[in-house]
Amino acid sequence: MEPPVKRKRHDDDGFYFKSYSGVSIHEDMIRDSVRTNTYRLAILRSCEQIAGKVVADIGAGTGILSCFCVQAGAKKVYAIEASAIAEQAKKVVKSNKMDGKIQIVRGKVEEVELPEKVDVIVSEWMGHFLLYESMLNSVIYARDKWLKEDGVILPSQASLYMAPITNEDMYKERIDFWSDLKGKYGLDMECMIPYAKKCIFGSVQIEEVFGSDLIAHETKVATIDISKVTVQELQSVKGSFDVRCFGASKFCGFVTWFTVTFDIPRKESVLLSTSPSKHSTHWRQSVLYSHDPITVEQDTVIKGTITLTPGTKNSRYLDVALKYTVGELSEVEDHYTMSDDGPS
Numbered sequence: 001m002e003p004p005v006k007r008k009r010h011d012d013d014g015f016y017f018k019s020y021s022g023v024s025i026h027e028d029m030i031r032d033s034v035r036t037n038t039y040r041l042a043i044l045r046s047c048e049q050i051a052g053k054v055v056a057d058i059g060a061g062t063g064i065l066s067c068f069c070v071q072a073g074a075k076k077v078y079a080i081e082a083s084a085i086a087e088q089a090k091k092v093v094k095s096n097k098m099d100g101k102i103q104i105v106r107g108k109v110e111e112v113e114l115p116e117k118v119d120v121i122v123s124e125w126m127g128h129f130l131l132y133e134s135m136l137n138s139v140i141y142a143r144d145k146w147l148k149e150d151g152v153i154l155p156s157q158a159s160l161y162m163a164p165i166t167n168e169d170m171y172k173e174r175i176d177f178w179s180d181l182k183g184k185y186g187l188d189m190e191c192m193i194p195y196a197k198k199c200i201f202g203s204v205q206i207e208e209v210f211g212s213d214l215i216a217h218e219t220k221v222a223t224i225d226i227s228k229v230t231v232q233e234l235q236s237v238k239g240s241f242d243v244r245c246f247g248a249s250k251f252c253g254f255v256t257w258f259t260v261t262f263d264i265p266r267k268e269s270v271l272l273s274t275s276p277s278k279h280s281t282h283w284r285q286s287v288l289y290s291h292d293p294i295t296v297e298q299d300t301v302i303k304g305t306i307t308l309t310p311g312t313k314n315s316r317y318l319d320v321a322l323k324y325t326v327g328e329l330s331e332v333e334d335h336y337t338m339s340d341d342g343p344s
């Protein structure tokens with residue numbers, strides 16, 4: 001009898017790695033100078049931990065972080081990359097005469113072998129809403145398999161933040177839009193409104209939010225210690241918030257963003273922030289819209305909980321459960337999905 005087919009850890013990896021094989025996604029990431037310069041700064045500032053040491057670059061892409069590690073003095077870098085971009089990484093490494101030090105290992109982190117343990121792990125694994133793509137699972141796998149006991153992981157910590165926002169224009173631009181088409185094209189397309197609402201209020205919207213859209217202070221809803229976190233703990237990441245509005249406004253939902261920290265012994269740590277109050281990045285922000293804007297006053301309390309779980313259909317996707325109250329109004333319970341095959 002044939003053995004039962006082992007369920008894959010991620011349901012749709014072929015599609016996932018294909019999305020990293022083209023140039024655009026790497027162009028977007030490297031063009032994001034906040035991201036790329038912060039990693040470069042953090043790697044160079046970690047030169048005491050990297051010089052003369054062995055590094056694993058988890059999900060190396062074009063090999064750019066591996067090259068930064070050589071610039072910081074690494075003796076050897078294993079650049080692990082599953083997608084076809086690995087072939088380009090080989091060229092990048094050669095052009096920079098780093099092929100003596102960087103070894104491109106083409107394959108999935110979960111399936112390749114390294115000949116030795118490593119002193120340092122570097123990875124840029126963060127997705128939208130921090131956990132979309134679930135790539136952190138692969139970093140955890142690599143950490144537990146290859147990182148020496150006193151090894152260093154870069155970045156070392158991640159935090160998720162959220163804050164209530166106002167953005168009444170969104171309702172005009174995306175819902176009223178369907179009513180306004182009558183005048184424009186002589187067609188009644190108002191029947192699209194329920195579907196538009198289902199999509200917008202049922203899924204995470206990736207948008208650029210401005211610091212001035214926040215109607216109360218942010219709350220840090222989750223902190224992940226990357227040197228210790230387990231895959232099990234990532235099955236449910238929960239947080240709570242309890243904030244007071246700055247003044248009279250219309251509450252329209254919540255913005256979320258993340259930071260990652262590179263802790264460096266004896267030196268100032270380095271922070272990569274995707275906050276709406278900071279320089280924008282290619283991650284932009286993730287927004288959870290409320291079905292209708294709600295009037296708030298100064299000191300109106302907005303409180304509740306948020307829970308992030310891997311998608312039920314595909315573990316690389318993300319489900320978000322939100323429960324909250326605005327002032328004295330009754331509790332709202334909303335669910336948002338984040339995927340690349342569902343409505344958005």
Ligand code: SAH
Nearest residue numbers: 020059060061081082083107108109124138
């Ligand atoms: N380090 C590069 C690319 C970051 S994007 C940079 O900073 O520019 C993440 C990369 O990790 C993608 O190229 C993706 O294909 C790769 N990746 C994700 N999960 C992986 C896994 N389990 N095994 C190997 N590569 C992986």
